[in-house]
Amino acid sequence: xxxxxxxxQLIAAIVAIACAIPGVFLVLRKMALISDAISHSILPxxxxxxxxxxxxxxxxxxxxxxxxxxxTVVLVEAIQKTGLVKEDTAIGLVFPxxxxxxxxxxxxxxxxxxxxxxxxLLGDLTFASFDRIALGEVDMGxxxxxxxxxxxxVTIGLLVAFFKELKxxxxxxxxxxxxxxxxxVLHYGLMSVSSVTVVGAFDAVGAVxxxxxxxxxxxxxxxxxxxxxxxxxxxILFGVSSAIIGYWMAHILDASISGSMTTVLGIVFLMVxxxxxxxxxxxxxxxxxxxxxxxxxxxxLLHLNNHTEESERHINHLNEHINxxxxxxxTVLDLAQKNNMITISDSIVSLTPKGKEFTDLALEYIITxxxxxxxxxxxxxxxxxx
Amino acid sequence: xxxxxxxxxxxxxxxxxxxxxGTAILGAICGMLGSFAVLRKQSLLGDAIxxxxxxxxxxxxxxxxxxxxxLLLIGxxxxxxxGTFWIRGMIxxxxxxxxxxxxxxxxxxxxxxxxxxxxxxKQPNANQAGLDKYLFGxxxxxxxxxxxxxxxxxxxxxxxxxxxxxxxxxxxxxADYTKTLGFNTRFIDILITFFIVLAIVLGLQTVGVVLxxxxxxxxxxxxxxxxxxxxxxxxxxxxxxxxSGVFGTAISASQNNLSTGPxxxxxxxxxxxxxxxxxxxxGILFKxxxxxxxxxDLKLQKTLQFMFDIAKTHEDxxxxxxxxxxxxxxxxxxxxxxxxxxxxxxxxxxxxxxxxQDGYNAAKNLYTQE
Numbered sequence: 001x002x003x004x005x006x007x008x009q010l011i012a013a014i015v016a017i018a019c020a021i022p023g024v025f026l027v028l029r030k031m032a033l034i035s036d037a038i039s040h041s042i043l044p045x046x047x048x049x050x051x052x053x054x055x056x057x058x059x060x061x062x063x064x065x066x067x068x069x070x071x072t073v074v075l076v077e078a079i080q081k082t083g084l085v086k087e088d089t090a091i092g093l094v095f096p097x098x099x100x101x102x103x104x105x106x107x108x109x110x111x112x113x114x115x116x117x118x119x120x121l122l123g124d125l126t127f128a129s130f131d132r133i134a135l136g137e138v139d140m141g142x143x144x145x146x147x148x149x150x151x152x153x154v155t156i157g158l159l160v161a162f163f164k165e166l167k168x169x170x171x172x173x174x175x176x177x178x179x180x181x182x183x184x185v186l187h188y189g190l191m192s193v194s195s196v197t198v199v200g201a202f203d204a205v206g207a208v209x210x211x212x213x214x215x216x217x218x219x220x221x222x223x224x225x226x227x228x229x230x231x232x233x234x235x236i237l238f239g240v241s242s243a244i245i246g247y248w249m250a251h252i253l254d255a256s257i258s259g260s261m262t263t264v265l266g267i268v269f270l271m272v273x274x275x276x277x278x279x280x281x282x283x284x285x286x287x288x289x290x291x292x293x294x295x296x297x298x299x300x301l302l303h304l305n306n307h308t309e310e311s312e313r314h315i316n317h318l319n320e321h322i323n324x325x326x327x328x329x330x331t332v333l334d335l336a337q338k339n340n341m342i343t344i345s346d347s348i349v350s351l352t353p354k355g356k357e358f359t360d361l362a363l364e365y366i367i368t369x370x371x372x373x374x375x376x377x378x379x380x381x382x383x384x385x386x
Numbered sequence: 387x388x389x390x391x392x393x394x395x396x397x398x399x400x401x402x403x404x405x406x407x408g409t410a411i412l413g414a415i416c417g418m419l420g421s422f423a424v425l426r427k428q429s430l431l432g433d434a435i436x437x438x439x440x441x442x443x444x445x446x447x448x449x450x451x452x453x454x455x456x457l458l459l460i461g462x463x464x465x466x467x468x469g470t471f472w473i474r475g476m477i478x479x480x481x482x483x484x485x486x487x488x489x490x491x492x493x494x495x496x497x498x499x500x501x502x503x504x505x506x507x508k509q510p511n512a513n514q515a516g517l518d519k520y521l522f523g524x525x526x527x528x529x530x531x532x533x534x535x536x537x538x539x540x541x542x543x544x545x546x547x548x549x550x551x552x553x554x555x556x557x558x559x560x561a562d563y564t565k566t567l568g569f570n571t572r573f574i575d576i577l578i579t580f581f582i583v584l585a586i587v588l589g590l591q592t593v594g595v596v597l598x599x600x601x602x603x604x605x606x607x608x609x610x611x612x613x614x615x616x617x618x619x620x621x622x623x624x625x626x627x628x629x630s631g632v633f634g635t636a637i638s639a640s641q642n643n644l645s646t647g648p649x650x651x652x653x654x655x656x657x658x659x660x661x662x663x664x665x666x667x668x669g670i671l672f673k674x675x676x677x678x679x680x681x682x683d684l685k686l687q688k689t690l691q692f693m694f695d696i697a698k699t700h701e702d703x704x705x706x707x708x709x710x711x712x713x714x715x716x717x718x719x720x721x722x723x724x725x726x727x728x729x730x731x732x733x734x735x736x737x738x739x740x741x742x743q744d745g746y747n748a749a750k751n752l753y754t755q756e
Contacts, residue, residue, distance in 0.1 A: 027482075032489040033430055040596060082670060084662055085607050088485075089429040093607060096600030097655040100648030103522070107643045209500070212493030219486050256504035262497020269490065273480070284479050 008125050009247050011145050012261065015201045016213055016239030018152040021159055022194045023214035024232050027222060028170050033088070034191070035214045037076065037095040038069040039198045039207040043102030045069070046199075051109070062147070062199050069195025070188070072098065125204050125257040144204055151200045155193055162186070167228055205258040213239060216265040223276040242268055296332045301341060301359045304351050315347045392636045401526070402639060408528040408536060409631030409650060412589050415540045417605035417627030418547070419585045421620045422578055424606040425558055431470070433599035434492040435586045438469030440499025440595060443520055444506060453517070455532060455591065462587040469495055470579055496595070523594030525635065525646035536588055543581050554578055555616055593647035604654035605630060611665035630654040686722050687752055690731060694749035697741040706738035
């Protein structure tokens with residue numbers, strides 16, 4: 001591994017961390033798409049900044065772009081406030097318009113500007129380590145490492161300083177303003193941090209992929225935990241590991257680094273989405289299936305409880321009366337028998353004392369909706385675990 | 387070339403005619419289907435799907451090795467549909483919210499698409515150039531075949547829209563009721579989503595991935611301001627969309643260095659801005675004017691009430707009083723007095739005013755609504 005490779009990985013990891021932290025709050029505040037809007041609409045800011053300073057490396061560029069990002073948020077909120085369209089429509093109207101202005105501005109000066117839309121959308125990490133800062137004769141390392149390093153330290157500083165305020169205003173805006181932390185100030189603070197991070201990261205990974213680095217780690221972590229601190233930690237972990245694995249994948253495939261970083265993020269998300277212990281797709285589907293069977297079991301037991309006459313309790317009758325498919329009835333019968341709740345003699349189903357007791361308890365629970373009645377049933381049945 | 391020249395050339399010049407027709411048809415179909423997207427609160431679905439279509443285009447190229455537009459579009463369609471259904475799966479099966487789901491699909495699919503595109507570019511095969519036109523769109527590459535395809539799809543879409551009009555409409559406004567009526571909501575839902583995805587995929591070549599969402603949204607958002615009726619809204623949105631296409635093409639053709647996609651989007655944005663401000667029912671301007679009018683009326687009524695309070699203490703209600711005594715009351719101006727005279731509520735005589743019988747009755751009934 002050469003020094004350049006190490007530097008690129010370091011930059012990728014720092015970008016990933018810097019994106020993951022605001023990303024967590026954006027996802028929790030249901031504002032994930034704002035990052036998408038900002039990442040596109042900063043284009044005119046960068047272009048105008050470039051026209052004013054004639055220098056692609058000027059810090060004014062980053063500042064102006066970040067201001068454009070905040071302006072986007074303000075515009076979206078202003079349109080939303082008129083009540084003419086919903087929030088998502090407002091987002092969808094603002095950023096393509098601003099992006100179009102940016103693209104047109106670039107095209108107007110296409111000949112003398114070293115700035116093309118491809119680079120803006122896609123970015124490139126490969127060259128990040130060639131753009132270095134030198135202090136006198138001493139090489140200080142790549143520029144983007146410094147830029148992102150500063151942004152990251154500011155972000156972490158703000159996170160530590162305002163952690164409890166952020167937490168309260170994210171989960172309960174009303175309580176937060178009652179306690180005296182203005183949700184508006186925190187909102188715009190978060191928006192500014194996100195804007196600056198997007199602008200800084202944008203050089204390295206491009207406009208669209210910065211969105212992936214913000215949303216994907218946070219969403220993946222959200223499927224695994226509901227503790228804010230753990231969620232931040234996990235998303236940093238996912239971000240950094242995807243960035244580094246992605247770098248090596250790009251190295252092997254000889255393809256875009258940012259593209260392969262996103263692909264790794266996608267694969268990680270897909271795995272967690274499918275296999276997360278309690279919130280993953282498979283767990284949810286299994287739980288739903290289990291609950292469906294148990295609801296059927298309950299219906300079945302209640303039916304038996306209601307009818308003493310034998311004709312109503314004949315196995316074949318159940319198919320007609322409760323209108324279940326054959327397979328489903330079989331599953332329910334098996335489950336009930338396994339739990340010693342029914343006995344079957346001569347194709348007539350009858351409740352056992354245990355089944356009777358269970359039905360009564362369940363019935364009482366349905367009527368009173370009090371939890372303690374079913375405490376002991378929770379171990380055996382998903383249905384009562386809420 | 388200026389705009390005038392453009393309009394004289396548009397019927398004779400093959401390229402101009404093709405592009406203009408193409409963008410107009412695209413605008414119309416996007417406006418039509420966009421109305422559904424906006425009303426279903428799926429405005430940003432367009433953004434997500436247009437990005438999600440990219441890996442489909444790249445994979446279709448890798449598998450077939452050709453750049454046949456139709457094949458690439460089928461790839462885009464498939465990957466767009468996978469994206470849409472994954473979004474839906476995420477929203478219904480996990481606690482991730484719709485914004486997160488949209489953002490995830492958008493960025494992850496797009497990133498994967500970029501990986502494939504850069505991978506293709508490194509292959510020793512000269513055939514791959516031009517795939518990146520789907521990123522930003524190049525209306526100039528439209529040929530007659532593409533426009534025919536768009537026209538056919540628009541036709542089919544219209545027929546389906548008319549056939550399933552009442553189903554679409556009822557599902558849009560009351561999904562639960564639709565279900566209780568026994569309609570197959572899942573089928574209707576998939577049908578309309580399919581057509582939205584189809585429209586997005588068709589637009590990719592012309593306006594590109596990023597601007598596609600605006601094509602879908604802007605005409606519909608503009609049309610929404612002028613009407614509360616679905617059919618009118620869809621027709622209006624189609625017209626707005628088509629005009630954005632034509633004007634956008636005209637402006638970009640008449641200037642150098644203006645790419646068509648962004649100009650079309652900006653024209654559509656102007657339509658939206660105009661509608662936001664000037665629509666008679668919901669527009670900001672008329673809302674403000676109504677607000678001022680109401681405030682003026684209230685002030686007038688307040689003055690009348692004040693006069694009434696004075697007049698009722700006299701036996702003769704038309705007993706003249708000095709205008710001066712109204713001064714300690716804020717709501718009076720020369721204009722408002724004049725207006726009251728026009729309404730025949732007061733009679734003015736030099737520096738005196740007197741309430742008329744009409745004015746007395748009006749004031750008496752002001753709050754009782756008799």
